[in-house]
Amino acid sequence: MIIRARVVVTMDGPPIDNGAVAVSRNRIIDVGKFPEISARHSGQQLVDLGEQVMLPGLINAHCHLDYTCLRGQIPPKKSFADWIRAINAEKARLSAQDYVASITEGFAEAKRFGTTTIANLTAFPELSARIDPPIRTWWFAELIDVRSPERANELVDRAVESLKPAANWGLAPHAPFTASTNLYRRCEEVVRRENVLLTTHLAESREEMSMFRDSAGPLYEFMKEIGRDMSDCGDQTPLDRFLGTVRDSSTALRSARNDKKAVRNDAGWIVAHLNELAESDFELLETFKGKFHVVHSPRSHDYFAHSPFAFERLRDLGFNLCLGTDSLASNENLSLFAEMRAFRRGEPAVSPKDALEMVTVNGGRALGRPQVLGRIGANYFADLIAIPSSGITDVFEEILAFDQPVHWIMVNGKT
């Protein structure tokens, strides 16, 4: 099949006017100028999208479709701990059937906004078998053992059994304040065995920083109240705590401090947030350059009024930076176009093209599939979207300004 559009934005070289893509089954086999593609693949069925911009489907690197049904239900709270209490109260009202409906609705909405790949954290990995995602999905089991750390292994092993049938999956120890060191380590053991991914929330709120660094603040009090062992609090940042927990980490952390060349952390974690970083954290990050991926969620970030995201410093340190919507308990919709616009409101110096990279190329890298996800090129998955083109502005500006549902979407070669 040949698909032609007024402009093809490949994210791999300049946009191609009067461009076309040749697709065979679920892969792109060729891309270029329309006359060249039609000559090289004569006799193929032609789909002419007309005055449209074709681009790679968008990649949401962090979200929780469990909470799609909580859109607008939780007004911003004074403290992060209060927000956790509020979402826990909402969650207590939901049944398994409600969650299935919520996740299903979330997939449909994400797809409507042109998302073709999603990293979806779910607190209910057992429900994944009841849902057939309409887009490419990495199911991550979100794991919390703060109330029963002695059962960390069991929790991980059960999640693995639930997610094993999924095409793509991973594990998500929730955060250093809710997941024990054993839980993190058990997840890393699984990754050494299975070809899966790891993600976690890290340094999201000021309260997480004061909990770990100062043994103080509303999150510290809340966690202590529910019986968490607080002996890891008082003299480290959330980043210290994380790096002290993960694979080869004690070695890595020690080496990072003593010998900048000896760092071995190559776990490839997808780390959500990193909003709250101390100066000492940046020194530490210097030694972990490019070793993990970072997901920023601009609208959720604004909702919580976190400290400014250190975009430039993290980028200059070489981290692969992506965007995610987070959940609708702290965001208004699942549009990555809106997420890119929100991001650029905070970072106007970033070009529209660089913002688009964060939801295409960079997402593909974070998911460990840079050769098949996030670009239009030979051998890439045929995950494509098209939006109307007015032809008058810069094509990347035009893409970022798009605020409608996407009407033409191909996922894995199927429209």
Ligand SMILES: [Zn+2]
């Ligand atoms: Zn999250």
